Amino acid sequence: MKPVTHVGLAILSLAMLLGLAGCGGEKVDGKLNIQLLSVCEPTFTDFQALIESYCISVEEVGGIIDHNCSSHLGNLELKVDQTSGKVRLIVEGLDINLRTIVRGRSVPISLVSGEQNTISIPVAPLEGFGLLAGQQDGCTALPYLAAGHTATVFPSGHVLVVGSGSPTVSPSQAAFLIDPATARMDLIATPTSLHRFGHSSSLLADGRLVVLGGENQVGSGQDEIVILRGTEKLHQTYDRANDYLSISFESLMNGLMVARVAHDAALFNGDQILVNDSERTAEMFMGSTEQSGFIQVAPPFDPFPDNNSRIVTVTPIDQERAVILGSLADHNGMLTVTKNSRTISFTPFDLSVSPRSNALGVALPRGQVMFLGGKTGSAINDSPVVVIDSNTQTLHEVEIDSNTFPRVGYTATLLEDGRIFVIGGASISAQFVPGSTFFLEQSGDNPPKWLVYPGPQLMMPRAGHTTSLLEDGRLIVIGGITAGPGVTDQQVAASAEVIGF
Numbered sequence: 001m002k003p004v005t006h007v008g009l010a011i012l013s014l015a016m017l018l019g020l021a022g023c024g025g026e027k028v029d030g031k032l033n034i035q036l037l038s039v040c041e042p043t044f045t046d047f048q049a050l051i052e053s054y055c056i057s058v059e060e061v062g063g064i065i066d067h068n069c070s071s072h073l074g075n076l077e078l079k080v081d082q083t084s085g086k087v088r089l090i091v092e093g094l095d096i097n098l099r100t101i102v103r104g105r106s107v108p109i110s111l112v113s114g115e116q117n118t119i120s121i122p123v124a125p126l127e128g129f130g131l132l133a134g135q136q137d138g139c140t141a142l143p144y145l146a147a148g149h150t151a152t153v154f155p156s157g158h159v160l161v162v163g164s165g166s167p168t169v170s171p172s173q174a175a176f177l178i179d180p181a182t183a184r185m186d187l188i189a190t191p192t193s194l195h196r197f198g199h200s201s202s203l204l205a206d207g208r209l210v211v212l213g214g215e216n217q218v219g220s221g222q223d224e225i226v227i228l229r230g231t232e233k234l235h236q237t238y239d240r241a242n243d244y245l246s247i248s249f250e251s252l253m254n255g256l257m258v259a260r261v262a263h264d265a266a267l268f269n270g271d272q273i274l275v276n277d278s279e280r281t282a283e284m285f286m287g288s289t290e291q292s293g294f295i296q297v298a299p300p301f302d303p304f305p306d307n308n309s310r311i312v313t314v315t316p317i318d319q320e321r322a323v324i325l326g327s328l329a330d331h332n333g334m335l336t337v338t339k340n341s342r343t344i345s346f347t348p349f350d351l352s353v354s355p356r357s358n359a360l361g362v363a364l365p366r367g368q369v370m371f372l373g374g375k376t377g378s379a380i381n382d383s384p385v386v387v388i389d390s391n392t393q394t395l396h397e398v399e400i401d402s403n404t405f406p407r408v409g410y411t412a413t414l415l416e417d418g419r420i421f422v423i424g425g426a427s428i429s430a431q432f433v434p435g436s437t438f439f440l441e442q443s444g445d446n447p448p449k450w451l452v453y454p455g456p457q458l459m460m461p462r463a464g465h466t467t468s469l470l471e472d473g474r475l476i477v478i479g480g481i482t483a484g485p486g487v488t489d490q491q492v493a494a495s496a497e498v499i500g501f
Contacts, residue, residue: 029113032111032117032119033117033118033119034073034089034091035120036120036121036123037104037120037122037123037183038130039131039498040134040136041130041139042125043138048093050093050095050101051095051101051102052071053071054069054070054076054091054092054093055068055069056068056069056076056078056092057089057090057092058087059087059088059089060086065080065081066080069094080111085110086109086110086237087109087110088107088109089105089106089109089119089121090103090105090106091104091123100126101125101127102123102126102500103123103126103473104122104123104124104500105121106121107240107472109240119181120182120183124474125499126499127456128456129458129459129477129498129499130459130497130498131496132495132497132498133185133494133495133496134495134496139495141494141495142185142478142479142493142494142495143173143185144164144168146164146166146466146480146493147164147166148164148165148197148214148464149161149162149163149164149478150162150163150199150211151476152201152209152468153468153469154203154207154235155237156234156236156237156244157238157470158179158244159470159476159478160209160234161178161466161478161479162201162209163195163197163211163214164197164479165197166493167217169195171194172192173190174195175187175190175194175249176188177245179244181238181240186245188245188247189249190226191250193216193222195217196211196214196216197215198213198215198262199213199222200212200213200214200263200264200265202267202273207231207232207234208229208231208287209227209231210226210273211226212260212265212275213259213260213263213265215261221260222256223257223258223260224256225252225255226249226250227249227290230247254291254292255292256275256292257280257293257294258277258280258281260277260280261277262277262358263276263277263311264311266315266316266322267316268337269319269339269340271286272285272287272339272340273285273287274295274344276312277309278304278309278310278312278357281294282294283342284342284344294342295342295343296342296343296344298344298345301333301348302346303333307326307328307331307355309357310326310328310355310357311326311327311357312325312327312331313326313356313358313360313374314335315369316363317363317367320336320337320338321334321337322337323335323361324346325361326355326356326359327356329354329355330352331348332348332351333347333349349388349390351388351395353382356373356375359371359372359373359374360372360373360374360411360412362412364387364414364418366389367389367390367391368387368389368390369387369390370398370412371386371388373406382397383398383400384402384405385398385405385440386398387448387450389448400452401431403432404433404436405427405438407428407432409425409463409481409483410463411423411465411477413467413469415475415501416473416501419439419440420439420440420441421438421439421455421475422437422438422439423458423467424436424437424463424483425483426483426484433457434484434485435458435483435484436454436457437457438453438454439451440452456499460491461484461486461487462479462482463481463482463483464481465477465478465479465492466478466479473500474501475498475499476496476498479494479495481493
């Protein structure tokens with residue numbers, strides 16, 4: 001397997017002292033070496049020129065147990081009880097106005113008295129994007145060109161990238177794993193059928209990853225189902241002692257009922273994947289048997305009617321229910337999946353909205369779902385963003401300038417603070433700025449109101465990328481194709497960007 005390491009490494013030290021007065025209990029005694037893993041562009045040296053002070057916090061379950069700031073990391077002293085168990089370290093760099101401009105949060109660690117404790121902490125800029133990987137000077141490219149791929153975040157914090165549309169990818173190594181603590185990227189052995197793109201990857205509750213659909217390099221739809229096994233460690237809290245590369249992909253003997261290229265895949269009850277392409281009868285993969293079969297619809301309403309090949313978007317709001325949007329006029333409602341069965345039912349809302357195909361669905365709190373894009377035909381002049389409240393069965397159009405908002409190829413991510421972060425994409429409008437991002441923030445419930453405002457510019461204008469929000473507060477944007485001037489498809493597909501929150 002081929003490891004890929006990143007530049008921009010800064011090694012800093014701070015002291016952790018024993019038995020300070022008034023603190024109670026025995027303290028960890030020793031020195032902690034912190035390795036800050038920075039983006040390659042801008043370099044950490046560029047950030048250091050702006051940093052006036054550093055703050056470090058020690059966090060355990062339940063909150064912060066100590067916090068200290070200084071202009072020099074070597075002057076910091078922290079107090080941690082030896083009984084605290086595993087903790088996380090949070091490092092922040094503040095500018096002259098006390099604004100945090102870089103932040104990093106470690107994986108869980110155990111601090112032991114009398115030992116040289118060392119921990120790597122990836123830091124990311126908060127004010128804008130930084131280049132994590134690429135073909136530029138000072139950066140290392142991704143292990144392969146990533147376009148049409150999927151990216152899955154595991155509970156350990158690892159990100160697994162699967163597949164690509166690039167013909168240069170080795171079919172026997174068509175996946176790579178990103179380590180959250182070391183920033184290494186390692187190629188993973190794969191069946192040759194995993195050299196595909198436009199597929200879906202679904203993470204089951206027990207840690208198995210199921211790859212469905214897509215197409216291969218000659219344009220043939222894929223019906224072979226591939227499962228990732230040996231993921232027990234990836235499904236637990238990060239532990240530096242674990243070997244995370246002892247995972248393996250397996251092609252199942254029984255595939256999809258129909259080879260599906262463009263499709264929608266939604267996970268229910270932890271191990272049931274509903275797959276529809278709005279051309280053939282939808283099917284459901286059952287994790288209990290590792291087999292797929294056509295669904296059965298409880299009458300009288302069909303959630304997947306004949307609709308000119310428009311793909312219905314199915315967005316789960318809990319284990320058994322999902323709000324759907326598409327594909328005919330006023331086609332929306334609540335879909336319910338029966339546990340351990342391929343039987344589903346559908347209750348229409350009949351809200352007034354034009355036909356849409358394969359919109360992005362983002363589940364919001366309290367049974368709301370935001371649908372972005374997917375406009376077709378008569379919907380071209382409609383708002384690109386609508387919110388459906390499944391409790392009140394109401395629809396709200398978000399006021400957005402369609403000329404500046406992307407049409408295709410963008411991602412939408414729900415952040416911990418409740419905002420939606422829209423990244424990249426492309427548009428035929430002359431007013432659209434390639435590489436732009438947007439925040440959507442709810443500012444009221446009655447009536448529903450959303451504020452839309454621009455976010456930081458991407459390092460590269462990209463579309464068809466993936467976006468992964470990590471537990472440590474970083475958001476990683478991987479691969480895709482170019483969506484503007486100045487860079488090539490190859491440069492974009494070989495790159496990844498990161499931003500912190």
